[in-house]
Amino acid sequence: MALFFKPQKKTVVKRKQQLTIDTLNHEGIGITRVNKKVGFVEGALPGETVLATLTQSKAKFERYTVNKVITPSPYRVQPFCVHYNVCGGCQLQHLATEQQLAEKQKAVNSLFEKFLGDAKIDLNWQSVINSQPLSYRRTARIAVFYDKNKKEYLFGYRQKGSKKIININSCQVLESCFNNIFDVFHPLLARLKTGQSITHLQLYKTEVLALIIIRHIKPLSEKDINLIALEADKNGWKIVFEGETGQYKFTDKNAAIQAVINNKSTYILHYFINEFDIKFNFSFDNFIQVNHKVNRAMLKQAIDWLNLKNDEKILDLFCGIGNFSLPMAQRVNKVIGIEGVSSSVEMAKFNAQNNQIENAKFFCQDLNEPMAKSSWFNEEYDVLVLDPSRAGAFDILSQLKLKHFSRILYVSCDPVTLARDSKLIVDAGFNISKTGLMNMFPHTGHVETMALFAKS
Incomplete structure (x- = not known):
C-alpha cells in the first residue's frame, strides 16, 4: 500500500525589521535590499526608513508591509480616502500626485535599462498627459x-x-x-x-447618461x-x-440605444470625441478607456506625434472599437484595424459607417497566432500603431517585417511588456523618438505610456 504525504505549508515567521527604501518599482511598491535579497515593502516611499513586518519569504525576495514610518519622505501625504488602508483600488494615495508621476517615469527608465542593456536609449520624455485627481473614472x-x-x-x-x-x-x-x-x-x-x-x-x-x-x-x-x-x-x-x-x-x-449590427440586436451606448467630431458607440461587453479626458488628449497626442500624411497607410493592431483607427483615418489614405474580440470588431465597423469614414477596414484575428496567411498581413504600410493589453505585443511584433514601417506608435498599459517589446523594435533599426506618461489612473500603480519609434 502506497503512502502519500501532503507537504506542510511553510509558515512565515512575521518578524519586524527596520528598512531603508531605495526606490519604487513599476507597481508603486518600495524596493530595498534585505538579507541578501530584494525586499518589496508595500506602503513605503523612496528615502524612507520604516519598521515593517515580513509577510512572505522566497529564495530571491521577501515581502513586507509597513507598521511605522520612522523617517518619512517629504512627498508623503495623508490619503484622502478613509478606506485606503484596506481597499485594493488605489496604491499611491500616500504619495503626492506630481511625485507619483515622477516615480512612474523613473520606473519606466529602469525597465528600459534592464531590457535594452548597453543600448543606453534616451527616452526623450515629453510632458505628461495629466488627469484631474478625483472623479475621473467613468x-x-x-x-x-x-x-x-x-x-x-x-x-x-x-x-x-x-x-x-x-x-x-x-x-x-x-x-x-x-x-x-x-x-x-x-x-x-x-x-x-x-x-x-x-x-x-x-x-x-457618458456625456448624456x-x-x-x-x-x-x-x-x-x-x-x-x-x-x-x-x-x-x-x-x-x-x-x-x-x-x-x-x-x-x-x-x-x-x-440605452438599440442598434442593429450584422442583423443582431445589440444595446449600445456612446461617447463623443469632439476634437475629431466622432461619435463612438460601444456595447456593454466592449472595452473603453476609463478616463475620458485622458483618452481625448491621448488621441490628439498620437496624431500630433505621428505627423500623419494624407497618402499614408496605417496598420492599427489591438484596435478595439476604433478608438485610434477612426481619428487617424480622417488624416490618411487608409487604416486597417485588427482586433481579437469579435464584438469589438463589429462595433468598430459600425462606428466607421456611422461616422461616414469609408477608408477604415477592420478584421477579427487573434494576434497571438501565426499571421502569415492573413490578407492584411502581407500588405504594405507606412505606420504601425499598437495598443495591446497588459500581455503586450511580442508575438505579433516577432512576425511583422518591422523595417517596412517608417514610424511605430506603441500605447502601453504595462511598462514591463513595453520595455520588453521595445527591444524588438530597436533591434529592427528604430530609435525612440518620444516617450510620455499618460495619467490614466491617478493614485494607482498603473503606468500608461506612449512611445514613438522612428526608423534610424
Whole structure:
C-alpha cells in the first residue's frame, strides 16, 4: 500500500525589521535590499526608513508591509480616502500626485535599462498627459456579496492583497454622478427579497447618461426590480438588468440605444470625441478607456506625434472599437484595424459607417497566432500603431517585417511588456523618438505610456 504525504505549508515567521527604501518599482511598491535579497515593502516611499513586518519569504525576495514610518519622505501625504488602508483600488494615495508621476517615469527608465542593456536609449520624455485627481473614472465595477453567516451584504471592492469583498462607503475617484451610490445601495440591498442573486454593479458615465448594469445569476422579483428602478430614478441613473442568460432587461426605454449590427440586436451606448467630431458607440461587453479626458488628449497626442500624411497607410493592431483607427483615418489614405474580440470588431465597423469614414477596414484575428496567411498581413504600410493589453505585443511584433514601417506608435498599459517589446523594435533599426506618461489612473500603480519609434 502506497503512502502519500501532503507537504506542510511553510509558515512565515512575521518578524519586524527596520528598512531603508531605495526606490519604487513599476507597481508603486518600495524596493530595498534585505538579507541578501530584494525586499518589496508595500506602503513605503523612496528615502524612507520604516519598521515593517515580513509577510512572505522566497529564495530571491521577501515581502513586507509597513507598521511605522520612522523617517518619512517629504512627498508623503495623508490619503484622502478613509478606506485606503484596506481597499485594493488605489496604491499611491500616500504619495503626492506630481511625485507619483515622477516615480512612474523613473520606473519606466529602469525597465528600459534592464531590457535594452548597453543600448543606453534616451527616452526623450515629453510632458505628461495629466488627469484631474478625483472623479475621473467613468466606468467601474462594484461587487455585491451576501454573507450567509452574518446575514448581511458586502458592497464594495476587493481588499488589498485578497479576493475578499469589503464594504465601501464612498469612492472619490468615481465620476461625481455616482458619489452617493454606496449610500443608496447599502440599505437598498437589505430591502430586497431576491438580492442575494446580484453579483455586481457595472457603472458607465457618458456625456448624456449615467448607467448602472445590475448583474444577477438568478431572476429578480418584479418587486425588487421596481424598488431598484425607483431609487435609480431618484438619483438620475438609468438601470439595465443582465440576467443569468446574458439577456438584458430595461426599465426605461431611454436607458440605452438599440442598434442593429450584422442583423443582431445589440444595446449600445456612446461617447463623443469632439476634437475629431466622432461619435463612438460601444456595447456593454466592449472595452473603453476609463478616463475620458485622458483618452481625448491621448488621441490628439498620437496624431500630433505621428505627423500623419494624407497618402499614408496605417496598420492599427489591438484596435478595439476604433478608438485610434477612426481619428487617424480622417488624416490618411487608409487604416486597417485588427482586433481579437469579435464584438469589438463589429462595433468598430459600425462606428466607421456611422461616422461616414469609408477608408477604415477592420478584421477579427487573434494576434497571438501565426499571421502569415492573413490578407492584411502581407500588405504594405507606412505606420504601425499598437495598443495591446497588459500581455503586450511580442508575438505579433516577432512576425511583422518591422523595417517596412517608417514610424511605430506603441500605447502601453504595462511598462514591463513595453520595455520588453521595445527591444524588438530597436533591434529592427528604430530609435525612440518620444516617450510620455499618460495619467490614466491617478493614485494607482498603473503606468500608461506612449512611445514613438522612428526608423534610424
